Amino acid sequence: MKLNTMRYTALLALLLLAGCSETPIVDQPTIVYPHPPTNLPTKPPIAINQPTYNKAIAVPPVITGAPISTRVSNVQLHPSDFNVLPGWTTEDHAAAFKSFQNSCKRWQKMPADKVMSGAFNLGCIADWQRVCSMPVTRGQERQFFEKWFKPYAVSENGLFDGMFTGYYLPELHGSYTRSARYDVPIYRMPSGGLRNYSRAQIKAGALENKGLELLWVDNDIDAFFMEVQGSGRVVMEDGSIIGLGFAGGNGHAYYAIGKTLVNNGEISKEDISMQTIRAWIEQHPVEGEQLMLSNSSYVYFRFTPVDPNIGPAGAMAVPLTAKHSLAIDHKNLPYGIPIWLDAEHPVQGQRLQCLVMAQDTGGAIKGVIRGDVYWGQGEKASQMAGPMKSKGYYFLLVPRSL
Numbered sequence: 001m002k003l004n005t006m007r008y009t010a011l012l013a014l015l016l017l018a019g020c021s022e023t024p025i026v027d028q029p030t031i032v033y034p035h036p037p038t039n040l041p042t043k044p045p046i047a048i049n050q051p052t053y054n055k056a057i058a059v060p061p062v063i064t065g066a067p068i069s070t071r072v073s074n075v076q077l078h079p080s081d082f083n084v085l086p087g088w089t090t091e092d093h094a095a096a097f098k099s100f101q102n103s104c105k106r107w108q109k110m111p112a113d114k115v116m117s118g119a120f121n122l123g124c125i126a127d128w129q130r131v132c133s134m135p136v137t138r139g140q141e142r143q144f145f146e147k148w149f150k151p152y153a154v155s156e157n158g159l160f161d162g163m164f165t166g167y168y169l170p171e172l173h174g175s176y177t178r179s180a181r182y183d184v185p186i187y188r189m190p191s192g193g194l195r196n197y198s199r200a201q202i203k204a205g206a207l208e209n210k211g212l213e214l215l216w217v218d219n220d221i222d223a224f225f226m227e228v229q230g231s232g233r234v235v236m237e238d239g240s241i242i243g244l245g246f247a248g249g250n251g252h253a254y255y256a257i258g259k260t261l262v263n264n265g266e267i268s269k270e271d272i273s274m275q276t277i278r279a280w281i282e283q284h285p286v287e288g289e290q291l292m293l294s295n296s297s298y299v300y301f302r303f304t305p306v307d308p309n310i311g312p313a314g315a316m317a318v319p320l321t322a323k324h325s326l327a328i329d330h331k332n333l334p335y336g337i338p339i340w341l342d343a344e345h346p347v348q349g350q351r352l353q354c355l356v357m358a359q360d361t362g363g364a365i366k367g368v369i370r371g372d373v374y375w376g377q378g379e380k381a382s383q384m385a386g387p388m389k390s391k392g393y394y395f396l397l398v399p400r401s402l
Contacts, residue, residue: 003133008161056392059086061160061342061393068152072119072332075368077152085151086341087353093242096338097141099324100326103336103357104132106318119368123402128336131399145355151340151395154236154369160393164343164352164367164387167327167362169312169377170226174217174234174242182216184223189247189300196251205372214301215242223280224292225274227299230362231312233377241298243304245312252296254364260291261282272366288365311376314360322376327360332368341371343392352392 038386065079112126136144150210153160160284187202189195190212197206215234217223226232234242258277261267267276281288304312311320314327316335326339336357345352356373365372373388375381 054209059342061395066352069157070120072368074157075119075332075394076155077120077398078155080151080153082146082151083221085353086342086396087351088340089231091142091353091355093145093355094139095140095321096357097136097144097323097361099266099321099357100338102318102321103316103338103359104128105131105338106316116337117330118334119332120396120398120401122334122337122396122398126397127402130401145338145397148400149338149397150400151397153393153395156368160369161391162371162393164294164373164388164390164392165364166287166346166373166375166388167229168375168381170222170229170382171378172217172219172222172226172230172232172234173236174215175237176215178213181218182222184217185213186215186223186244187212187300188214188302195248195300197298198250198252198295199298200293202250202298203293214244217233220289220292221278225278226301227297228274229305231301233306241306241308241339243306243312244301245304246288247300247302249300250296250298252298254297255295256364257291257295260294273389274382310373314374315362316359318359318366320359321372322358322374322381323354324372325359325374326356327362327365327372327374328358329365329367329370330361333358335361339371339393340397341373341392342394344390346386346388346390354389355397 005117006247046341061078062080062084063078064081064084067076067078070077091395107125107128112124112129114125116122116124116128131148134144134148155309156162174186178185187207190210194207194210194212215236217234230246232244234244236242258267258272261277261280262269262272266280281291311322311325314325315330316319318336326341328339335358339356339358341352341354341356343352354373356371358371360372360374362372371394373385375385
C-alpha cells in the first residue's frame with residue numbers, strides 16, 4: 001500500500017499525484033496535449049472547489065535540552081515535554097490509543113530481540129512490547145502516553161519543517177460481470193512477464209481474456225485514483241461491499257501526472273490537488289485519458305476483508321485509523337511508533353495537531369520529515385486528503401526507558 005520525505009517538487013500531494021502505490025517516482029519530459037478541435041461542442045467549465053484560507057501560524061517546537069545524535073549524521077532528536085506541545089491537551093487520546101494498540105498487536109508477534117529499524121536509536125521490539133503491556137484505565141489514555149513516553153522533535157540539516165500530504169480510501173461502484181456500464185477491469189497480480197506490461201499496453205488489452213479480472217468498475221478515473229491511494233472499497237450491484245488492497249505493481253516508475261498540468265500552465269502550482277486534477281480530466285476526456293496513460297506505473301489488487309468499522313490494512317499489516325495513522329518512509333522510521341504531528345490543516349486554516357502511528361508507507365514518501373496522513377474513507381475524507389500539502393514538523397514519542 002502506501003502510503004517516504006518529501007520531494008516537494010515531485011510530490012505536492014497530487015501536483016505529483018503521489019499517493020500510496022509502492023513504485024518509484026521519476027521525472028518525464030513535458031507532455032503537450034492538443035486542445036480539442038474548436039468545432040466540437042464544449043462542456044461548461046467545471047467548478048473546482050479549491051479551499052482558500054489564511055494559514056494558521058506555526059509555533060516552532062519548544063526544545064528543553066541539548067540535541068541527540070542519531071544513526072544519520074544530519075538528523076537529530078531534540079528533547080521536549082508534553083506540556084509544551086500545542087494541541088496536546090485537546091487531542092482524542094482514546095482514539096489514538098486504539099491505533100497504538102494495533103501497533104502493539106503486531107509487535108507482540110515479532111522477535112523481542114529485533115532491533116527497531118531506521119535513522120533513530122529506538123531500542124528493540126522488547127522495549128516496545130514492555131510499554132504495550134502496561135495497564136491502561138479507560139479515560140487515562142493521555143496519562144499513559146505522558147507516563148511512559150517522552151517527546152523528541154526531529155530535525156534534518158538543522159531544520160524542523162517537512163512536508164505532509166494526505167490519502168484516503170476511495171469508494172467505487174462495480175460488478176463481477178462486464179457490461180456497458182461496468183467496463184473498467186480491476187486486475188489481480190499476473191504471474192511471470194504478464195505483470196510487466198505498461199499502463200498503455202494494459203489499457204490496449206494486453207491482459208484481456210486471461211482470467212485476471214477481479215471485477216469491473218464503472219469509472220476509469222475512479223480506478224486510476226484508487227491506484228494512487230493503493231486500496232479501495234467497491235459497492236457492488238447487490239449492495240455488498242468488496243475490499244481491494246495493493247497486491248503489487250508492474251515495475252514501471254511512477255510519474256506524477258499533476259506535474260504535466262503545472263508545466264503546461266493548465267493548473268497553477270498553488271492550486272494543484274486531487275480535486276483540480278480530476279476536474280481537469282473530466283473536462284478534457286481525450287487529453288485526460290492520455291494524461292493518465294503517461295504514468296506507465298500500474299497497480300494490481302487483491303480482495304481484502306471488509307468491516308465498515310475497521311480501516312484497510314497498512315504496510316504494518318494492521319488496520320489504519322482515520323487521523324491516527326501515518327504513512328512514513330520505512331527506511332527512516334520503523335513501523336508502529338507514535339508521532340505527534342503539528343502541520344497546516346488542509347482545509348480550515350487551522351493547525352492539524354494529532355497523535356498518529358507510523359503504520360503505512362508508500363513509494364512517494366521519501367525522507368525523514370515526511371508523512372502521509374490517512375483520513376479515512378468516502379467523500380469527506382477525499383476532500384481533506386486531496387488538497388493536503390502541508391508544511392509541518394513532528395515529535396517522536398520514545399519510551400522513557402530508552
